[in-house]
Amino acid sequence: MHKEGERLIPINIVDEMKSSYIDYSMSVIVSRALPDVRDGLKPVHRRVLYGMYGLGVFSNRKYLKSARIVGDVLGKYHPHGDSSVYDAMVRMAQPWSLRYPQVDGQGNFGSMDGDPPAAMRYTEARLKKISDEILSDLDKETVDFQNNFDDSLTEPKVLPTKIPNLLVNGTSGIAVGMATNMAPHNLSEAVDAICAYIDNREITIDELMKHIIAPDFPTGGIIYGYEGVRDAFHTGRGRIVLRAKVSFEEIGNRNAIIVTEIPYQVNKAEMIARTAELVKDEKIPGIYEIRDESDRNGLRVVYELKNDAIPNVVLNLLYKYTALQTSFSVNNIALVHGRPEQLNLKDIIHHFVDHRHEVIVRRTEYELKKAKERAHILEGFMKVIGSQESLDKAIAIIRHSANPQEAKEGLIAEFELSEIQAQAILDLRLARLTGMELDKIRAEYEEIMALIKDLEDILSNEPRRYQIIKDELLEVKEKYGDERRSEIDYSGGEMSIEDLIPDEKVVLTISHAGYIKRTPLSEYKVQSRGGVGNKAATTRDADFLEYIVSATNHQYMMFFTEKGKCFWLRVFEIPEGSKTAKGRAVQNLINIEPDDKIRAYIRTNDLKDVDYVNSMYVVMVTKNGIIKKTSLEQYSRPRVNGINAIEIREDDQLLEAKLTTGTSEIMIATKGGKCIRFPEEKVRAVGRSSIGVRGVDLSDGDEVIGMIVVNDIENETVLVVSEKGYGKRTAVEDYRITNRGGKGVITLNITDKTGNLIAIQSVTDEDGLMIINKSGVAIRMGMDDLRVMGRNTQGVRMINLKNNDEIAAVAKVMMDKEVEEETEETVENNDEETQNQAPLESQEDTLNKNEEE
Secondary structure (H helix, E strand, O other): OOOOOOOOOOOOHHHHHHHHHHHHHHHHHHHHHOEEEOOOHHHHHHHHHHHHHOOOOOOOOOOOEHHHHHHHHHHHHOOOHHHHHHHHHHHHHHOOOOOOOOOEEEEOOOOOOOOOOOOOOOOOOEHHHHHHHOOOOOOHHHOOOOEOOOOEEEOOOOOOOOOHHHHHOEEEEEEOOOEEEEOOOOOHHHHHHHHHHHHOOOOOOOOOOOOOOOOOOOOOOOEEEOOOHHHHHHOOOEEEEEEEEEEEEEOOOOEEEEEEEEOOOHHHHHHHHHHHHHHHOOOOEEEEOOOOOEEOOOOOOOEEEEEEEHHHHHHHHHHOOOOOOOEEEEOEEEEOOEEEEEEHHHHHHHHHHHHHHHHHHHHHHHHHHHHHHHHHHHHHHHHHHOOOOOOOOHHHHHHHOOEEEHHHHHHHHHOOOOOOHOOOOOOOHHHHHHHHHHHHHHHHHHHHHHHHHHHHHHHHOHHHHHHHHHHHHHHHHHHHOOOOOOOOHHOOOOOOHHHOOOEEEEEEEEOOOEEEEEEEHHHHOOOHHHHHHHOOOOOOOOHHHHEHHHEEEEOOOEEEEEEOOOEEEEHHHHOOOOOOOOOOOOOOOOOOOOOOOOOEEEEOOOOOOOHHHHHHHHEEEEOOOOEEEEEEHHOOOOOOOOOOOOOOOOOEEEEEEEEEEEOOOOEEEEEOOOOEEEEEEHHOOOOOOOOEEEEEOOOOOOOEEEEEEOOOOOOOOEEEEEEEEEEEEHHHHOOEEEEOOOOOOEOOOOOOOOOOOEEEEEEOOOEEEEEEEEEOEEEEEEHHHHOOOOOOOOOOOOOOOOOOOOOEEEEEOOOOOHHHHHHHHHOOOOOOOHHHHOOOOOHHOOOOOOOOO
16 A cells, blocks of 8 residues: 555656666766776776875875775765775775876785785875876866765866876776776877877877887786787777796706796786696696796796706797786777767877866966956055055054944045955055065066966967977976886787898807807907907807808898708897807707707898799708708798708708709718719709708718808819818819719718718808817818819818817808908917917807808
């Protein structure tokens, strides 16, 4: 039964649900989950800042208990749970959550491991210096205020911020039917972009991106690839891939992956626990131990690897399965005039500039109003106390009045004052009536009149207002701008990284044990032959530099392994090292199998140059005499795990790979002292996976030791060296041209005295030679010392070997004439032994530019 006088209105429940739910969702969208495009704040953050402003806890005052701040915000502006306010305030104080934190917290405010902050009764807080800029001019009627929840107070609808907060701190929120996820950016870059927009409203997003390059996350990390960034800036949506910042180290005798920065919003402890699980389930093999060595100096997570693990392979698995690589999906949705909109980079900047412009107009109007009010009062003063006579008159009026009201009316009538002016006269202290004070009043009046003129000029002069916006922004940049933390790895995506790396000359060195590095050519000084050399690469025991070649950053380095696989690195991807650095193990740079070994290195020009790759060939030879020729074009699409270059049969291995022009001549030498010469045309080019054809017919127990490619028959000569130090140079013509697959002709009479043949090189008088002994001594000699002789001879002793030492390898070195002239340095030394046997260390230093044919 319903009571008398009540009216019941029947409502369809579906309609009621619809309208109520829409009301609810609009309320969530507008007053909870989405930021305002102007100040980049959601209501709770705005209320925290305004509450702290009200309590006066500025950056130069003492800290106040968090509970006190939270209580104030709750009681005055934000009628929700206390945790909602405290959690918001805590996040505003965390340097790993906000790129530019707004609250300065004292006490435990949580950690990157997801530890909770201490309860609010234990912690204290105050505003950060940068928040003063967000709240500045709030008292000058620059923004609209609204009633709070119980209409007892007012609160600002938006803050008059000088900081482009939405851009620099980003935000994320889930509303009803929509969400937002905005990335943080670097303040200095953002200011530059905004200034560029103010200077040119027609500026394109691509031009803005020259200033604001990419998001900049508080936790650093590496933005992998640029496509997502471009999408986000152009459309307001995009997926940005973030990677941890990683380096390799050797700890004891193990390789280790060291992480010093992790992606934004990743919980470090959870990431480590999850990785440990994957290791236990054998999803990620190769990890021996994981340690978190982070301390107050910074983050450091160590993944120690098992001895047979390849760091690069493990790292790729970590990227694939763990939070070392995550993605940040940008979705720029913010409230524009109270309605949610998706915004691109230029929209965000445009709305911020409009907001700043409005704030400056309103601030100027407020200051003008105040200045005019003051001027009005000063005019009254000057009327009344401007001369002795009028002052006496005024005093008489006041003294003879029965009450203040009568005195006020008397003054108004006598001096034609306004109510306000008369009241101000009555409020004057007697001290203000002295002559000195009168001069002060006149000076103040002049100052105020100048100020009024200036403020009126600002209001009537739009370009000047925009100049003020720029000046204030540049001041903010000066005070709070910093370096960007997130690096960008353009090679991860489509953008060409070559644009960012100068194509300068470098020297690549690879040691016998496979340590590789690149060094700027300028680091090398040249010595004359016979110099002692100064200390160069610190290599490991019995290691020596085997392959030295000059290159430029944009060229490619190809690696061929004995199992017939081919890998690539761009020259600029090879780690840079000083002349004395050991370099990095090649296995750590490419995903080579543990039991495979690199046999040949080829430096090629840009593989993206179609004419070049179609005119060059790779010729390979195996230990068992198989030869194979493939167009370089087949190798122009690098893959991370390498590709098959040649199919290797049982008990055979790839020995050598060379770059040819299609018209070169090939010479293959065997251990038993035989050598065959035939034109490259005799080998037809085949596909990558083929097995090749017979290059030389080997007798029992013989095997191939090397191959050379001859392009200039006139000037090049053939050098062969045997294990026990015998060698000789012979003209190419002495070896007659035969068909491929023959037995070849004798190149060196092999005897017990000479030992087996160990190396074949094509040399000219200009070349230098590096002979490396098994005992680790490296001897350098010039080819002009060695005369050209007949083919079927025993050759001459090239170096003296002591106590059964043998030659391990022979490398060719070419000098760069230009550099030689610039830094001619001669080391006088008459000791015969030293002249011939420069110690191992000198070897890298004594060369400058070496070309591999």
